[in-house]
Amino acid sequence: MKVGLIRCMQTEDMCPATTCFKVMDTKKLAFRDVEEEIEVIGVNTCGGCPGKKAVTRAAEMVKRGADTIVLASCITRGNPIGFACPHAEQMKAAIERKVGESIKMIDYTH
Numbered sequence: 001m002k003v004g005l006i007r008c009m010q011t012e013d014m015c016p017a018t019t020c021f022k023v024m025d026t027k028k029l030a031f032r033d034v035e036e037e038i039e040v041i042g043v044n045t046c047g048g049c050p051g052k053k054a055v056t057r058a059a060e061m062v063k064r065g066a067d068t069i070v071l072a073s074c075i076t077r078g079n080p081i082g083f084a085c086p087h088a089e090q091m092k093a094a095i096e097r098k099v100g101e102s103i104k105m106i107d108y109t110h
């Protein structure tokens, strides 16, 4: 699995994505059923509210080899401060439309 990870720009200054990398490394939680090797192609933020840049950034990671776009839990679950992104569903839908059905999407990490 080649992962392109998108994270919340608001969370960037408080979280170094340690747990996101750890769950990929140990194949836990969102990655518990993955049997193949997990390679991180890139990490980028949504670009700031309302997250429109996530769409082209995800597409760029696909261009660079990602076969799976992962929305970090800061977006969909509000980790670590319990404040989920109000644009998460719209962002996910727009990314899905842009990258197409051949690209897998995972909407949380932990």
Ligand code: SF4
Residues within 6 Å of the ligand: 007, 008, 009, 010, 011, 046, 047, 048, 049, 050, 051, 074, 075, 084, 085, 086, 087, 088
């Ligand atoms: S759009 Fe959502 S994910 Fe992006 S910075 Fe704003 S709250 Fe965070």
